[in-house]
Amino acid sequence: MAVKTIATNRRARFDFAISETYEAGIALVGSEVKSLRAGRADLKDSYAAVNDGEMWLYGLRISPYEYAHEGGHDPERPRKLLLHRGEIDRIGSKLAEKGLTLIPTSLYFKDGKAKVELGLGKGKSRIDKRETIKRRQADREMDRAIRHRSID
Numbered sequence: 562m563a564v565k566t567i568a569t570n571r572r573a574r575f576d577f578a579i580s581e582t583y584e585a586g587i588a589l590v591g592s593e594v595k596s597l598r599a600g601r602a603d604l605k606d607s608y609a610a611v612n613d614g615e616m617w618l619y620g621l622r623i624s625p626y627e628y629a630h631e632g633g634h635d636p637e638r639p640r641k642l643l644l645h646r647g648e649i650d651r652i653g654s655k656l657a658e659k660g661l662t663l664i665p666t667s668l669y670f671k672d673g674k675a676k677v678e679l680g681l682g683k684g685k686s687r688i689d690k691r692e693t694i695k696r697r698q699a700d701r702e703m704d705r706a707i708r709h710r711s712i713d
Contacts, residue, residue, distance in 0.1 A: 567602050568600070568603060568604050569666065570664065570666050572605070573664045573666045574666070574680075576684065577684055578683050580681055580683070581680070582666065583652065583681070584678055586642070586643035586677075587642060588640060593626075596623050597670070599626075602622065605620075606620045609663040611653040611656060616642040617641055617642065618641075618665065621640060622637050623636055624636055656681075660684065661682070663682075664679065664682055666678045
C-alpha cells in the first residue's frame with residue numbers, strides 16, 4: 562500500500578481534541594488530480610459536513626492546474642466525499658452533538674486514489690492549548706536530556 566502525503570493540517574490537532582478519524586475518498590475532476598500530484602493543495606480552514614445525506618468537504622483549496630484546458634477547475638468548490646451510507650449516517654448523528662466538527666487532518670494518495678483523513682473533534686479552549694504547548698516542551702526537554710546523557 563503506497564501512501565503519498567499531499568498536505569497535512571498541522572493546526573487541526575492543536576485547535577481541536579480529535580477523538581476519531583475516518584478515511585474518505587474525494588470526487589475530483591482531472592485538473593484537480595493533476596494539481597494534487599504536484600502537491601498544490603491547502604487544508605487550512607477546511608471542514609466537512611453532511612448535506613442531504615451526502616458528505617461534502619468545504620474550504621479545501623486546490624490550486625488551478627496551469628496546463629488545464631480553459632482554466633481548469635474552481636479552486637475552492639465544495640467536493641463530495643465518498644463514504645458508505647452507514648458511515649455517513651453514523652458521522653452525521655455524531656456531528657449533531659453540540660460542539661463536534663469534522664476536520665480534514667491530511668490529504669494523500671493511497672494506491673493511486675486521492676483520500677482525505679477526517680478527524681471528529683471538539684474545539685480546544687485556550688487553557689487546553691497552553692497545556693498542549695507545555696507538554697510538547699517537556700517532551701522535547703526529556704528527549705534532549707536523554708540524548709545528552711547517551712552521548713556522554
